[in-house]
Amino acid sequence: MICPQCDRCAGYHDDVPRTLVSLFGPLGYQRAYYYCRRCGHGRYPFDEQAGITPRDLTPAVEQLATLAGGVCDSFERGADLLADMAAVRLSESTVERTTEDVGRRIAAHLDRGELFGPPVVWAWNRDAKGRRVAYVTVDATGTRQQGPGGRAAEGRMAYVAGVYNPPPVEWLRQPGQAPPPLQARYLSGLYALEELGPLLRRLAAQVGMEHADLWIALTDGGSGLEGFARQNFNRPDLVLILDFYHPASYLEALAKALHPGDAEQAKAQAEAWCRLLKEEGGALTLAVLRPGGLRRSRPSPPPAPPRRPCPPPSRCKGTSRACGTKWASSRWTPPPAG
Numbered sequence: 001m002i003c004p005q006c007d008r009c010a011g012y013h014d015d016v017p018r019t020l021v022s023l024f025g026p027l028g029y030q031r032a033y034y035y036c037r038r039c040g041h042g043r044y045p046f047d048e049q050a051g052i053t054p055r056d057l058t059p060a061v062e063q064l065a066t067l068a069g070g071v072c073d074s075f076e077r078g079a080d081l082l083a084d085m086a087a088v089r090l091s092e093s094t095v096e097r098t099t100e101d102v103g104r105r106i107a108a109h110l111d112r113g114e115l116f117g118p119p120v121v122w123a124w125n126r127d128a129k130g131r132r133v134a135y136v137t138v139d140a141t142g143t144r145q146q147g148p149g150g151r152a153a154e155g156r157m158a159y160v161a162g163v164y165n166p167p168p169v170e171w172l173r174q175p176g177q178a179p180p181p182l183q184a185r186y187l188s189g190l191y192a193l194e195e196l197g198p199l200l201r202r203l204a205a206q207v208g209m210e211h212a213d214l215w216i217a218l219t220d221g222g223s224g225l226e227g228f229a230r231q232n233f234n235r236p237d238l239v240l241i242l243d244f245y246h247p248a249s250y251l252e253a254l255a256k257a258l259h260p261g262d263a264e265q266a267k268a269q270a271e272a273w274c275r276l277l278k279e280e281g282g283a284l285t286l287a288v289l290r291p292g293g294l295r296r297s298r299p300s301p302p303p304a305p306p307r308r309p310c311p312p313p314s315r316c317k318g319t320s321r322a323c324g325t326k327w328a329s330s331r332w333t334p335p336p337a338g
Contacts, residue, residue, distance in 0.1 A: 003036035069099030121208030134212035
């Protein structure tokens with residue numbers, strides 16, 4: 001056995017027992033231990049080949065603990081979720097350290113330019129014009145942070161990006177044909193945009209994005225995201241699409257500010273703007289919202305009180321307000337002569 005530290009021979013030393021946490025309870029085994037007398041470094045070849053880390057977890061438990069720690073908003077809840085999923089009970093700190101260890105190993109692979117899984121070429125689905133279409137997306141989301149000793153800390157922005165091949169809409173499929181499954185590869189982390197770009201391009205190349213006839217980039221219009229798409233997927237015919245959900249939510253908030261205290265009118269206004277955005281596009285919607293296009297609706301004046309019926313002519317002296325013009329003329333005083 002070659003020592004990875006000094007490249008000298010490391011001899012067999014002993015069989016060392018170990019107990020792991022598995023999905024079926026404690027799992028005990030023995031494995032060979034090799035020791036280098038030159039540099040004092042030892043290694044367990046079986047553990048390295050089986051993917052067993054120093055956390056004393058089987059690979060299956062480590063994977064579930066990492067998933068639970070990654071999807072929950074705290075590692076405490078991740079430990080509870082792991083117990084519910086697999087009846088495996090780990091402490092909050094173990095779930096936290098396991099998740100962070102896996103994240104560091106993934107980052108190390110990506111830094112070396114390594115990707116997960118063999119290269120493939122997806123069968124990109126076609127649009128109404130028969131073109132093979134590939135989609136790429138990028139978004140930013142806030143992540144809460146915890147300072148030393150459990151103190152509050154300022155949150156950070158994490159980018160979530162992906163390359164995907166969605167199934168075609170129903171009217172583009174053959175009658176009775178089931179939709180193909182969604183194909184997607186995701187990338188996420190506390191990267192800067194300039195660091196995320198090369199990683200996402202490598203991910204796109206691994207699934208054969210170059211074989212698609214058309215590229216579509218989907219963003220929410222966040223700062224720098226459209227420029228990121230143009231810089232990293234710079235085909236001349238790149239199509240940039242603004243995610244409808246985000247501008248629609250802003251239109252709903254604007255409608256509520258425009259009609260405070262009137263939920264029904266605000267809802268109707270938001271629906272009208274969203275319909276305009278969806279059917280006519282962003283340019284016309286912006287023209288409506290700009291000064292001169294946006295008009296604040298004013299409440300209708302209260303209805304005039306009902307008039308009393310005019311008295312019959314035999315009793316009308318022209319002094320009743322119900323007589324309208326007669327009442328006004330009866331109060332008019334001509335100017336003095338001369």
